[in-house]
Amino acid sequence: MNDVVIFAVASLGAIGLIAAVILYFVARKFKVYEDPKIDEVEESLPSANCGGCGFAGCRAFAEAAVNQGNQKGNLEGLNCPVGGNDVMAEVAKILGLEVEEQEPLIAVVRCNGSFTNSPKKVAYEGANSCAFAHSLFGGEGGCPFGCLGLRDCVVVCNFDAIHMNPETGLPEVNDKCVACGACVEACPRDIIELRPKGKKGRRIFVSCMNEEKGGIARKNCKVACIGCGKCEKVCEFDAITIKNNLSYIDPAKCRLCRKCVEVCPTNAIWELNFPPRKPKPIKPAESEKPTEKKETVTKETVLDAKAKDKDNRPEKPGTGEESGE
Amino acid sequence: MGSLKTFKPGGVHPAENKLSKDRQIEILPIPKVAYIPFSQHLGAPAKVLVNRGDQVKAGQLIAKGEAFISANIHSSVSGKVKKIDNVIDTSGYRKSAVVIDVEGDEWEDTIDRSDEIKKDITLSQKEIIDKINAMGVVGLGGAAFPSHVKLMVPDGKKAEVLIINGVECEPYLTSDHMLMMEKGEQILTGTKILMRALGVAKAMIGIENNKPDVIEYLTELAKDYEGIEVYALKVKYPQGAEKQLIKALTNREVPSGKLPVEVGAVVNNAGTAYAVYEAVQKNKPLFERVVTITGKSVKNPSNWLVRIGTPISDLIEAAGGLPEDTGKVIGGGPMMGKALTSLDVPVVKGTSGILIMKEEESDREIIKNCIRCSKCVSVCPMGLEPYLIEKTVMIEDYERTEAERVMDCIECGSCQYTCPANRQLLDYIRLGKNIVGQIIRTRSKK
16 A cells, blocks of 8 residues: 555656656747847736827837837827826836836827707617718718717727716726726727826816818807808917818917907817916907807997997907808 | 429518509609719728719719729719719718709610610620629618629629529518519510620529519510520529529529629529610610508508619608608618618618508517527528627627627518517527628728
8 A cells, every 4th residue: 555655656756756857958948039128028017908198008009119228218199198207217116227207198089079059850770880971971970070979989999088068979088097008099080089187187178070161160050160260360470270160279389378269150179177267357348249140230339339439349240250261 | 383492491471561562563753852972882982073063964973983892873863963962871870962952854865765665786795794884773671782892793604594583572572473474575685785794504593473463474485585584583582682592593502701703693683684684685784663651550662763862751742742640751672671771761662661650550569588499590691600690799708709600691670570488589689790801891901
């Protein structure tokens, strides 16, 4: 009985020993050197594996960062949008490099074609996918550039940062957004853009993508950009360009003065997270007029104004209307 | 009639509902304003030749197809070019088009407007193809593929048989039916012209057995035309699809991803044969076509000869106006047609019919879970597995989608029609086709 036990233990031990020796040499022979920093960098990353950096997951980003750090000695062009500046600083510390602070970005939905602004003309019943609906037709509200409202951006978001507002039928981005860019890719109409978060979350952007002529665009949506060019004229920083009947505000040049918001005749330009406007104490009449809709300037008010002040007052609404068309 | 020809596998038999089948083709009054899009065909849009303010005559070339796969566009009315603008198309997107204010009805002098039937074919093979190209003839079955391209057989291939598609397997539509009944001689002459252009001695006309009057009439007529034979086919959808019709008539299968000429067949629609006759014998460009306007609630389901560019609302007016309980207006037939987003859409070369559906019949039903009944697999005429393709697209496994031969799908809709769980099979297959098509294009660029 004992013999059997001893034989079994000895033979198994011998097999184990031989295997260990073989494994040891094989491991030596086929060893792949990997920079230990890669593991360290990966540890410091948020492990979201979202692909927002442009690499296939956090590990791939860590490898790229270490390789570039070793070869070029910098981290240019590499950024983890999820971790932001803190994480990038830590990565740089591990690699013994320095990294520039990047302005945090956030996704911005550039369409305001809500149910009230762009009422439904047709009903869509097909597959619940923006990509499919986009290939099929112009959209329920009739705007071929507007949001289709079928949640492709919501489905693709890993951070619970974009949700549909059931009242407007449009997606809304919340503070959880890390600017990974998944929704930007998912949107078949390129409505979502990554823009700088801005100080205190203050942002100004044109909430419209419609490139049709003004009249046609307005037929489908009350708040469409008609490409009138007023904002371009009023902007002192050359931040606004008009292309294909559509205004675009360059976030790099915009200084958040909000003049364009005031002059926009269709309210297509949005301001976010600004404190409420103070009524201008010096010229209350002028500051109010352009922000209000033109229709409110009736004949009577114009005539009244004419009677009071023949030269100045009636000019303002009159010229505004002409350049608007 | 026990052994009528048909295709295998798959196919469905939806209710035929050919409401307008005994209605002779009437001529729709010329519209006040015509909207003529530049892209009415598959391929590159035609390049515009007219300017704002120009006077045009019916039949005048207004846009030239310059790319290899493209087609000429002719004015369908006489009048003044109001503007060249973006006009809403069937899908709600805007496409560029010529807008013409109609004045009178003056035709180009070269067009032979007499009723005389010219049977003698004098032109040579090359002249016929050039003529068809110049006259802007495209396939009138629906896809609007430029006809002259179809007739140019690639090097190394040989056409053996011409197939004329008189199947009209879509429910409701009757435009081809009535055209074959009224213009039988012209269609057969057109077939002869196509045979000469292809250099084939044999032509087969396939007609489904639900049109016995046409089969009888054309069989009688075809006795005078050498090489043309008329075949009655079993009623089954989608028999009018190119590959299915070839299978039904010749029992040959077109290999995956190949053109029909691979098996020696070229398929043309009966309407196209008529357009070819008019183009070659009468010098008349393709600027009018027969359109069926139909639907259960429509007062007057009928067939009309319509100028290209006529707004669909005019056509609906002619059929007794838009019924109040309308749920959907569909361009084409109920199986493959597309719901329209606007009634200002003009009739184009590919418009074979307008179908108006009542609200209660137009709604899609509630989607339920797939019960693995495999009905979609058994009805698929291409032998695909629609439920599987749907799943692969849903989980975005596009490699698998491609491996499941999604590009072979002819989008006939039989799977979705037959699905007891009302799955949106075709929607996802189309989405998959779009995406896989893009993947293939980017891959071939590399």
